[in-house]
Amino acid sequence: MIFHMPKQLMGLVIAAVICLGLMAEMASGGDDGGPVEYAVIVNASNSFADEASASNVVKQLFLKDREDWPNKNKDQAKPFGRAAGSPETKAFLAKVLGMTDAELAKHWIALKQKTGKTPPREVASDKMLARFVAKFPGGFGVVKADAAQADGVKVLFTFKH
Amino acid sequence: MFQRSYFHSGSWAVALPLLLLAGVQPVSASESISADEVTELRQQLADSNALIGSLNQRVQTLENGQPSGGGLSPSDEARIAALEDMFLDMDERVGTRGLVQAFDAISIDIGGFLTQSLTVVKGGGSSDASFNNTQFELLIAAQITEEVSFFVAQGFLREADVDFTTPSMPFFRKSAVRDPLIISWANYKHSDAVQVRVGRFVTPQGIINIEHFPPVLLDINQPMFLRPFSGNTIFPNFLSGAQVHGKFFLGEGGEDVLSYVVFSGAFTGSDADDFISGGRVQLVLGDSGFTVGGNFTHGHRTAMPGSLGNMSIVPGGSLTTNDYNVGGADLLYDKGAILWKTEYFYSGEQGNEDRTAFYTQPGYRVNDKWIVFYRYDYLDPGQGLEQSTEHMVGFNFLPVSTVRIRAVYIRKEFKGTDDEADILQLSTTFSF
Numbered sequence: 001m002i003f004h005m006p007k008q009l010m011g012l013v014i015a016a017v018i019c020l021g022l023m024a025e026m027a028s029g030g031d032d033g034g035p036v037e038y039a040v041i042v043n044a045s046n047s048f049a050d051e052a053s054a055s056n057v058v059k060q061l062f063l064k065d066r067e068d069w070p071n072k073n074k075d076q077a078k079p080f081g082r083a084a085g086s087p088e089t090k091a092f093l094a095k096v097l098g099m100t101d102a103e104l105a106k107h108w109i110a111l112k113q114k115t116g117k118t119p120p121r122e123v124a125s126d127k128m129l130a131r132f133v134a135k136f137p138g139g140f141g142v143v144k145a146d147a148a149q150a151d152g153v154k155v156l157f158t159f160k161h
Numbered sequence: 162m163f164q165r166s167y168f169h170s171g172s173w174a175v176a177l178p179l180l181l182l183a184g185v186q187p188v189s190a191s192e193s194i195s196a197d198e199v200t201e202l203r204q205q206l207a208d209s210n211a212l213i214g215s216l217n218q219r220v221q222t223l224e225n226g227q228p229s230g231g232g233l234s235p236s237d238e239a240r241i242a243a244l245e246d247m248f249l250d251m252d253e254r255v256g257t258r259g260l261v262q263a264f265d266a267i268s269i270d271i272g273g274f275l276t277q278s279l280t281v282v283k284g285g286g287s288s289d290a291s292f293n294n295t296q297f298e299l300l301i302a303a304q305i306t307e308e309v310s311f312f313v314a315q316g317f318l319r320e321a322d323v324d325f326t327t328p329s330m331p332f333f334r335k336s337a338v339r340d341p342l343i344i345s346w347a348n349y350k351h352s353d354a355v356q357v358r359v360g361r362f363v364t365p366q367g368i369i370n371i372e373h374f375p376p377v378l379l380d381i382n383q384p385m386f387l388r389p390f391s392g393n394t395i396f397p398n399f400l401s402g403a404q405v406h407g408k409f410f411l412g413e414g415g416e417d418v419l420s421y422v423v424f425s426g427a428f429t430g431s432d433a434d435d436f437i438s439g440g441r442v443q444l445v446l447g448d449s450g451f452t453v454g455g456n457f458t459h460g461h462r463t464a465m466p467g468s469l470g471n472m473s474i475v476p477g478g479s480l481t482t483n484d485y486n487v488g489g490a491d492l493l494y495d496k497g498a499i500l501w502k503t504e505y506f507y508s509g510e511q512g513n514e515d516r517t518a519f520y521t522q523p524g525y526r527v528n529d530k531w532i533v534f535y536r537y538d539y540l541d542p543g544q545g546l547e548q549s550t551e552h553m554v555g556f557n558f559l560p561v562s563t564v565r566i567r568a569v570y571i572r573k574e575f576k577g578t579d580d581e582a583d584i585l586q587l588s589t590t591f592s593f
Contacts, residue, residue, distance in 0.1 A: 053414035065418070066410065068353050076307055098448075102529035105562035106377075109592060113374035116302020116312040118270050125243040 035160040037145035038091050041130060041153040043137050047071040054157045058140065059097055063107060064117050069138055079120040080132050080141035088126075091161035092142045266303040266311075273299045274592035276375045281585045285329035293321040293333055294588075296375065298343065308351070314344035314374075322389075322471035325573075328580035341391065343399070354407040361401045365422040365441050366456045367504045368491050370398060376592035379524055379532065379557055380569050382472055385540035385549060386506060386518030389470020392477045393428055394542055395506045395518050396458045396487050397437060402426020416447035428460070430478045435461040439487070450496025456489035456506070472584070474575070480544040481513040500524040500532070514543035532557040547577025565590045 040058055042048070048057070048071035060066035061077040069075045082088040084101070093099055099107070111117045123129040126147035133139035134152025148155045233241070263269040276296040282289055296318050303311040317340050321333040346360030363373050375381045382388070386395045404424035411417040425438040439458030446452070462485060465478030489506035501523045508516040517540070524534035538551040555569030571584040 050414075056414045056416055060410070060415070060418075066353055066408065066415075067350065070410070070415065074352060100529065102559075102562060109562060110372070110377045112270075112272055112302075113274075113300070113376055113592070114372065116270060116300065116310065118302070124247050125240055127240060128243075 036087065036091070037158055037160050038088060038095075038142050039145045039148035039155045039158045040096070040140060040142050041133050041148050041150075042140045042156045043075075043133055044152050044154050045137050046075065046140075046154070046156075047073070048156070051157060055096055055159075058156070061140070062092075062097065062120065064111060073137065075138035077138045077140070078136040080129050080139065081120040081122045082129070082142060083122050083124060088142050088144070091159070095159045095161050096142070263303060266305050267307070269301065269303045271299070271301050272593055273297065274374070274376045274590055276381060276588060276590040278381060278586055278588035280323065280333075282323055282331045282333075283583045284331045285580055285582075286327075287330045287332065289332045291321050291333040293323065293336075294381070295319040298374075305347075308349055310348045310350070312344060312346055312348070313342070316341045316343045320471065323584075324469060325472070325474060325575075325582070326469055328575040328578055328582060331582055352407070354409060356406050357403065358406065359403045361399060362404065362424075362426075364397050364400050364439075364458075365404065365406070365424060366396050366439065366458060366487075367454070367489060367506070368493055368502050369504070375588075375590045376563075376565060379522070379534050380536070380553065380555060380567065381588050381590070382569075382571070382586070384504070384518070384520040384522075384536070384538050385473065385551060386520075388473035389475070389477050391430070392470055392473070392475070393430055393462065393479060394473075394475050394540070395489075395508050395516055396439070396460070397428035397430070400424065400426030400428060400437060402437075412447065418445040419443070420445075430465060431461070432463040435463055437461070448496075450494050450499070452493040452495070454491040454493075456487070456491070458485075458487040460485055460487075462510075474540070474549045475542045475544065475546060480546070481510065483513045484511045485509060485516075498526045500526065500534075508543070510543055514545065515541075516543040517541040530559050532559075547575055549576065550574045563592045565592075 040054075046069060048054070048069050050057070050070075053070075057066070057070060061069070062079045062081075064079075067077055069077055082092070093101065093104060097104065108119045120141075123132055123141065126143040127150070129141045129143055130147065130150035130153050133141055134150065140156065145155075145158055148158075232238075261269075274297070276294065277292065278294040280291060280293045296316065298317070299315045301311075301313045301315075305311055319336055319338050321336045323331055324334050325331050342361065344361055344363065346358050346362045349357045351357070363371055365371055369378070369383055370387055372378060383390075387398055388394065391398055402425050404422055404426075406420070406422035408418055408420040411419055420443045421440065423438075423440040425436055427433055427435060428437055431437075437458060437460035439456070439460075441454060441456045443452060443454040462479035462481060462483055464480055464482045466480055467476040467478050469475065470477050485508050487506055487508045489504065491502070491504040493503075494501040501521070503521040504519070506516075506518045510516060520536055520538040522534060522536040524532055526532050533556045534554070536551070536553040538553065539548070540550075541548045551574070552572040553569055555567060558566045560566070567586075567588045567590075569584075569586050569588075571586070573582040573584060575581070
């Protein structure tokens with residue numbers, strides 16, 4: 001009995017350590033639950049490359065407070081959105097727009113009422129968004145970083161969420 | 162397991178001929194095999210096994226990317242599922258219905274809103290109540306070319322105006338049906354810095370007049386200097402004419418936004434040849450939440466006496482004929498939970514009594530659905546009329562972003578007669 005108890009205890013300790021390890025892995029964000037990298041992609045012909053102001057410019061263009069890219073050709077911006085509630089939209093709201101869903105909805109209502117401008121068109125998949133962005137010189141949108149390597153587009157900046 | 166045993170036997174299938182070629186024939190030809198030949202055969206066998214292992218690995222890799230049965234990879238399946246969802250969404254929206262197309266436009270968007278209010282008003286000598294305002298506005302926006310856009314707001318209103326001709330005896334007039342063309346403009350965009358707008362537009366002065374529409378206002382009763390609707394108490398709420406406007410993005414990263422507008426036009430409640438001109442400069446100070454604005458208007462008023470406007474102490478037209486110069490400043494703070502608007506206007510009336518307006522309206526966003534606010538509102542309308550002050554408290558409830566439910570209490574004070582009135586108003590606005 002004296003010799004068996006330590007083994008049982010040791011088994012319990014090992015099991016506890018394994019459980020704690022798994023929990024820590026989940027909490028710290030392993031491959032499945034950790035931050036995901038996203039990329040804001042633009043048309044490959046877009047000459048805008050100011051990293052310092054990129055996030056703010058994208059925010060202004062997406063919200064339609066600004067209409068032209070500050071690049072050589074002054075391309076008219078054509079933002080593309082992602083489905084409401086999608087991981088891409090949540091990440092873009094939190095890290096680039098700095099707004100909540102409700103704040104964004106109020107912004108669009110105000111803009112619609114005052115100017116008739118409507119929110120950007122929503123695109124369902126990364127690949128389709130990349131195709132749209134490749135089609136329009138002023139096109140841009142957010143995709144998962146591993147989907148950013150497509151023909152006719154390039155990465156303006158990346159962020160994690 | 163099956164694959165392993167298959168390729169295990171397969172290795173023998175390949176190795177056996179090799180053995181026959183390399184090993185069996187020499188056995189029959191000679192009785193002894195040299196040590197070098199054995200080593201060579203072993204090497205060949207090892208190479209063969211390595212090749213088989215490599216092929217085995219490659220087959221497994223291909224099988225992992227392609228499910229059994231020759232189906233699609235998970236990424237392709239996800240992509241097709243997204244396309245199917247999109248197709249179903251489109252089919253649900255369109256179905257067998259006919260498609261609407263614009264005559265000549267890249268795109269056309271239609272929206273609008275409906276506002277209904279219930280108002281209870283109590284003066285020193287009488288009280289009255291009415292579902293006094295039903296307001297439906299249809300908004301249409303069209304993108305004609307990449308540079309030219311069009312926007313129209315057509316109102317369909319049923320209104321019973323609150324009449325304060327005798328401040329102690331407020332009452333609701335009989336309902337009037339109105340269908341004003343509220344806004345109708347075309348906009349040419351040369352760049353962000355230069356755009357030209359022609360038609361009928363909201364006079365770009367101050368904060369609330371530009372916001373204008375009930376779906377975004379905490380209270381459907383705009384401050385007193387903007388009453389009555391379509392009036393000209395300080396400056397005209399609307400003009401028919403032209404304006405040039407634009408934006409400049411300043412500072413590092415273009416975070417500060419300087420915008421301007423200059424305009425000229427005619428007010429429908431005045432003589433047609435009374436030109437009214439002015440401008441506005443506005444600076445948004447990055448992410449600080451602060452926006453400051455300066456305003457100027459010059460115009461001519463022609464006396465067109467009429468009855469008092471809705472909840473107003475002035476008529477829609479002016480009681481005096483004179484030139485005037487309006488100067489104004491406004492300050493907006495909009496960040497986090499705080500939404501605070503303040504505007505001040507002073508109108509120098511040549512040969513007549515000057516006019517002054519001021520309000521400040523702090524609001525607090527309790528959360529995404531609830532907003533509480535207060536407004537202090539002062540108006541000295543000149544024209545020989547008495548001053549008035551309003552204290553307003555209220556809340557907004559937004560169950561969803563497109564529905565706004567309001568309740569406001571207004572304490573209205575008439576300086577000249579020392580009369581007071583209490584107003585309680587409930588209103589809802591549904592927008593789409």
